[in-house]
Amino acid sequence: MSKLKIGIIGSTGYVGVELIRILLNHDDVELVGLSSTSFEGKGIEEVYGNLYSICSLKCESAEKVIEKSDFLFLALPHGLSEEIASKALSAGKKVVDLGADFRLVNEEAYEKWYGKPFAVKELHGEAVYGLPEFNREKIKEARLIANPGCYPTSISLPLMPLLKKSLVSKKGIVADSKSGVTGAGRGLSLGTHFPECNENFSAYKIGSHRHIPEIEQNLSIAAGEDVPVTFTPHLLPINRGILSTIYCDAVEGVTTEEIHKELSNYYANEPFVKVLPLGEAVALKNVKFSNLCHISVHSDERTKKVIICSTIDNMVKGAAGQAVQNLNIMMGFDEQKGLKLLAPAF
Known part of the structure; x- marks a missing residue:
């Protein structure tokens, strides 16, 4: 063949x-x-x-x-x-x-x-939005895919199942995300110049990042109504990876355990999204160079906030890996073809 x-x-x-x-x-x-x-x-x-x-x-x-x-x-x-x-x-x-x-x-x-x-x-x-965990059937029939942005992928994967089931409030969601410098591309700029980003940690495009409307579009589709998000990206002095920490409120009567169970059940058969056991926290090194998204669920009992953390490699699940995942679905290949990539242990 x-x-x-x-x-x-x-x-x-x-x-x-x-x-x-x-x-x-x-x-x-x-x-x-x-x-x-x-x-x-x-x-x-x-x-x-x-x-x-x-x-x-x-x-x-x-x-x-x-x-x-x-x-x-x-x-x-x-x-x-x-x-x-x-x-x-x-x-x-x-x-x-x-x-x-x-x-x-x-x-x-x-x-x-x-x-x-x-x-x-x-x-x-x-054009079909290429987030496979939500649009797989449409992707199968598509000839043009809009591959998702890296920050939107890291925020949408943990939140969309919860908003779809009305387990978290649509109001007051805050996403605090940190990315490696490859997210800025190969072109030269002062902000990604080595002396500027090495031994530094900074927020940028506060309240004005172009991924905001994409994040809100995804969450609003899941919720069935408009969902505003406060999103702040930060630049880490590393090459690759995104860690998003998301703060939201559980709907009254919904426990952290139920939120964790819903995410675990939703992604149980998804090859690239892994929900960690309660009590464990995500780490960038565990997804680096892979097409995986790791999600962990936490709570602050004092403030009654639900805190969800997710990690992806911004160059793989946040870009090229997800694109190849979409290729595989469009062409009827094994969805994991070319993507059975594990993070190095250290």
């Missing part, structure tokens, strides 16, 4: 090279095309030394990659994917967009947070 031909547009960013790392371990696909504006004409092994003698593909134009591929991953900054996705779909290809172009349903919200309207409006009606 012939392998599915894969192309990556935006292959030399951190997400692009993470896709390469994962796809090279996937038996049912063949990586045939890589595109990069910055490194066109160069071999990918010249850009990333870890690929030396492993992958020798040269970076070429997006048009050439679309032509030779059956399936495209778009690992581009927001605002660049719509027209490329339109060309690929018109050519009969399937697409997973890892940027923000198709994540928001509401055009007004997109224009408010991203500063521009939808460029190819007709595609937004068919």
Whole structure:
């Protein structure tokens, strides 16, 4: 049986090279095309030394990659994917967009947070939000996937089952998240310059991060009504990983044990979401380099707050790994193909 031909547009960013790392371990696909504006004409092994003698593909134009591929991953900054996705779909290809172009349903919200309207409006009606644990059946039939953002993934997975069952209040939810510096991408900036972030810990984009409308969209869909969230991201002086600490109120009469049981039951058969036993706490090192999300449930008896912690690798379950998970579902492959990745023990 012939392998599915894969192309990556935006292959030399951190997400692009993470896709390469994962796809090279996937038996049912063949990586045939890589595109990069910055490194066109160069071999990918010249850009990333870890690929030396492993992958020798040269970076070429997006048009050439679309032509030779059956399936495209778009690992581009927001605002660049719509027209490329339109060309690929018109050519009969399937697409997973890892940027923000198709994540928001509401055009007004997109224009408010991203500063521009939808460029190819007709595609937004068919794009499927690629959070497999909630949209698996729609993903199976899709030809265009909006891969979720990293922060929204870490916050939506623990909260959506609880809001769907009305176990926690829709008001007063606070999400405090910390991410490694790869979340900012490969481009240079002062905030991710080594002397600025090393031995430092800082909040950024307080109350104004572009993932806020995506988080609220997901939680509102689960709850069946608008759910506002106070979200503050922080930059950790590490390469990868997200730890989100979520504060919320249980609905009257609902115990921490019931919340833990609901999450445990909901994810019992999900290969990539693990709910830890009560009394244990998540740790970044346990999900690093994996497609796993770990969730732990806690309570503050003094304030009557429920505290839920979740961890993901922002480059894997928060980006490239979830994209490959969506590929597997779309193509009818084993959902764990290429993704049986464990975190190193230390």
